[in-house]
Structure formats: structure tokens, C-alpha cells
Amino acid sequence: MFILFGDSYEVIIVGSGIAGSALAYHMHPFLDYLIFTDQKSPMRNTSSFSYGHCRVISPEGLEEIVRRSVSQLGEDREKMNFVYMRTHYVTELLDELSIGYIPRSFGVIPSGRRRGGPVILERIQKKIPYIKTDVRLLGFTRDKDRFEVSLRTPDGEKTVKTDKLVIATGGYAGSFDNTDNFRYKNYSIFDMVRMNGGNIINLDCIFTHPFGYDRGRRILIGKDAKKGDFVDKRGRFVFNKKIRSMIKEDRYHEIFHLLLAEADECRARGSQVYFVSGSRREEITPCVHYTSGGIETNYLGEVKGCRNLFAVGECQANGSKNNGRFPGYPFTSAIVYGKELARHLSDSRR
Numbered sequence: 518m519f520i521l522f523g524d525s526y527e528v529i530i531v532g533s534g535i536a537g538s539a540l541a542y543h544m545h546p547f548l549d550y551l552i553f554t555d556q557k558s559p560m561r562n563t564s565s566f567s568y569g570h571c572r573v574i575s576p577e578g579l580e581e582i583v584r585r586s587v588s589q590l591g592e593d594r595e596k597m598n599f600v601y602m603r604t605h606y607v608t609e610l611l612d613e614l615s616i617g618y619i620p621r622s623f624g625v626i627p628s629g630r631r632r633g634g635p636v637i638l639e640r641i642q643k644k645i646p647y648i649k650t651d652v653r654l655l656g657f658t659r660d661k662d663r664f665e666v667s668l669r670t671p672d673g674e675k676t677v678k679t680d681k682l683v684i685a686t687g688g689y690a691g692s693f694d695n696t697d698n699f700r701y702k703n704y705s706i707f708d709m710v711r712m713n714g715g716n717i718i719n720l721d722c723i724f725t726h727p728f729g730y731d732r733g734r735r736i737l738i739g740k741d742a743k744k745g746d747f748v749d750k751r752g753r754f755v756f757n758k759k760i761r762s763m764i765k766e767d768r769y770h771e772i773f774h775l776l777l778a779e780a781d782e783c784r785a786r787g788s789q790v791y792f793v794s795g796s797r798r799e800e801i802t803p804c805v806h807y808t809s810g811g812i813e814t815n816y817l818g819e820v821k822g823c824r825n826l827f828a829v830g831e832c833q834a835n836g837s838k839n840n841g842r843f844p845g846y847p848f849t850s851a852i853v854y855g856k857e858l859a860r861h862l863s864d865s866r867r
């Protein structure tokens with residue numbers, strides 16, 4: 518469907534990954550908004566590589582996950598309480614979208630053969646009236662209480678106005694060894710934010726997954742990892758006995774630092790790490806799973822230093838340190854913030 522640009526919107530959302538799409542889905546009946554992506558398809562993004570693992574916490578598990586997030590990841594307690602008290606939004610959304618799911622050690626994952634990320638994203642996007650593709654954010658400036666937003670569209674450059682601007686542009690484009698899982702190549706978003714008074718923080722805060730392959734486009738997930746062994750070139754085990762039994766029981770998601778350290782030792786001894794399972798043999802390399810540094814916001818996604826500018830998803834930095842977030846947090850937090858921010862934006866116009 519070809520939709521003309523309007524001259525002005527209440528809200529503009531930049532990016533159609535899980536963060537931008539979940540927000541648009543929840544805003545749909547309330548606000549006059551525009552959502553666009555610079556890619557040719559709204560499904561071309563990191564979210565489509567994801568397995569859709571979502572961290573879902575029971576009320577009994579809340580205190581423990583908040584405690585570990587604060588002590589291990591340097592997280593903000595208030596923010597952790599905010600997100601983890603609302604993880605039931607995830608299962609409610611999956612139910613609304615008729616997506617079946619099964620429990621995993623730290624939450625849920627969509628059932629079925631396809632990767633869970635694209636399944637969730639596709640169903641959400643089907644409920645959004647339209648997402649403009651091939652439209653790139655070039656810059657924005659404040660004009661009194663509104664933003665003037667410059668876009669490159671297939672028909673040339675265009676300026677539109679908006680009351681509120683939401684950046685949902687994903688992880689930043691560093692140059693990462695072994696990783697080619699959609700780090701956006703011309704990532705100029707941070708300069709635009711800085712020019713409008715915002716800060717960029719924690720860029721060294723990168724969550725590295727120990728079990729990447731195919732240049733980080735894939736990772737071994739628990740149900741695969743438990744079926745095989747991690748060995749060096751001579752077939753010797755890479756991990757100690759305790760870690761091996763945790764992998765077999767699919768309970769290794771909170772000890773990535775130990776997995777990375779032991780795999781590094783193997784490489785330092787001159788061998789790659791291989792995953793073997795029956796006839797399958799995969800070379801395993803650590804990969805960037807997500808980056809937790811970026812645009813400094815408060816825990817509601819409001820950019821510090823620039824009123825009415827918001828950042829959600831992987832581009833947002835609101836506390837994670839020490840190697841990032843726990844696995845399954847990105848999808849959960851995008852869904853929680855999507856709903857809460859939509860509510861906040863519609864309340865604030867009254």
C-alpha cells in the first residue's frame with residue numbers, strides 16, 4: 518500500500534524492530550503516528566535474527582532477579598522492578614497474537630520450528646496499519662515545542678514535524694570481530710542525539726554470547742546445545758564437568774562469563790572451539806549478542822537533556838553495565854516499554 522507522508526504527526530517512531538513495532542502496536546488506536554525503517558522490508562533488522570526468548574518472571578522470582586541484576590549488572594533497582602513486575606505483558610501479548618509458547622529455564626520461547634523473533638515481529642507488524650520502508654532518518658532539530666525531522670525517502674529528502682520523537686534504531690555499529698548480525702552500517706543516530714542535548718553512555722557495555730556461529734547471525738540455544746558437546750580440535754572437552762552438566766540441563770544462561778573464560782583458554786592453547794552433535798560439527802565463536810550502551814534515558818525511555826525525545830530498545834542506555842543484560846531481557850523490555858510508553862504518550866496529550 519502506498520501512503521503519502523503527512524506534514525506533521527503527534528509521534529514519529531524511527532525503526533521497526535521489536536522495540537519500534539511493539540510501541541506502534543500499543544499506540545495504534547490512540548495516536549496519529551508515523552513509523553518507518555531505512556531497510557527495504559520492516560522485517561530486516563536484528564530482531565529477526567532473535568530466537569524470541571523472553572525473560573518472564575513469576576512473583577516469587579522477582580526479588581532474586583532484581584537482586585542479581587543490581588549486583589551483577591550494575592542495574593538500577595527501580596528500573597528492574599518496573600520491568601520485571603510487568604513481564605506478564607509478554608505472555609498476554611503472545612496470547613493476543615495467538616502465538617503458542619513453551620517454558621524455558623528463564624522464561625518462554627515461541628513454539629514451532631521457526632525462530633521465535635520473526636514470528637513475534639511478523640504477527641505484531643500485521644496489526645500495525647502501515648510501516649514505511651526505505652526511509653532514513655537524516656537528522657532532527659527542535660523548533661519550539663516540536664521537532665523538525667529530516668528524512669531521505671525514495672522520492673527525495675523531506676521534512677516533517679512531530680510533537681514527540683522515538684528513536685528505536687537498535688544496537689550501534691561498532692566493528693565487532695566475528696559478528697555480522699545487523700550492526701547498522703551508517704549509524705549516525707548518536708551524533709543527532711548529542712546535537713540536541715542528549716548524552717551517549719556505556720559504549721563499552723557489550724553483551725557477548727559464547728555460542729555464536731555464522732558470524733553471529735545464529736547462536737546455539739539451549740535445546741541444541743544440550744544435545745552435543747563442546748570440544749577442541751583433538752576432541753577434548755572444553756568445559757569442566759560442572760559446566761557440562763549445566764549445559765546438559767539447559768541451566769547455563771547465568772554463567773556466560775565462565776563459558777567465555779574457558780572457551781578463551783581453549784583458543785589461547787591454539788585450538789578453536791567446536792560443537793559436535795551426531796554428524797553436526799560447528800565452529801563456535803563469541804559474538805555480539807546485543808549492545809547495552811547508547812542514548813542515556815531515565816528508566817521510562819525519556820532522553821536526558823532533550824524533552825519529548827525518547828529512546829527504546831537496544832539503542833537505549835538506562836543502567837546496564839558489566840557486560841550487559843541477562844539473556845531474554847531485550848524482547849521482554851521492548852514489550853514492556855512498548856506498552857508503558859504508548860500509555861504515557863497517550864496520557865500526556867490530554
Ligand SMILES: Cc1cc2nc3c(=O)[nH]c(=O)nc-3n(C[C@H](O)[C@H](O)[C@H](O)COP(=O)(O)OP(=O)(O)OC[C@H]3O[C@@H](n4cnc5c(N)ncnc54)[C@H](O)[C@@H]3O)c2cc1C
Binds near residue numbers: 537655
Ligand atoms: C542471533 C541473535 C539472537 C538473539 N536472540 C534473542 C532472544 O532470544 N531474546 C532476546 O531478548 N534477545 C535476543 N537477541 C537480541 C535482540 O534480538 C535485540 O536486542 C533486539 O532485537 C533489538 O531490537 P530493537 O528493536 O532495539 O532493534 P532492531 O531490531 O535492530 O531494529 C532497529 C530498527 O531501526 C532501523 N534503523 C536504524 N537506523 C535507522 C535510520 N537512520 N533511519 C531509519 N531506520 C533506522 C533499522 O532498519 C531497524 O528497523 C538476539 C540477537 C541476535 C543477534
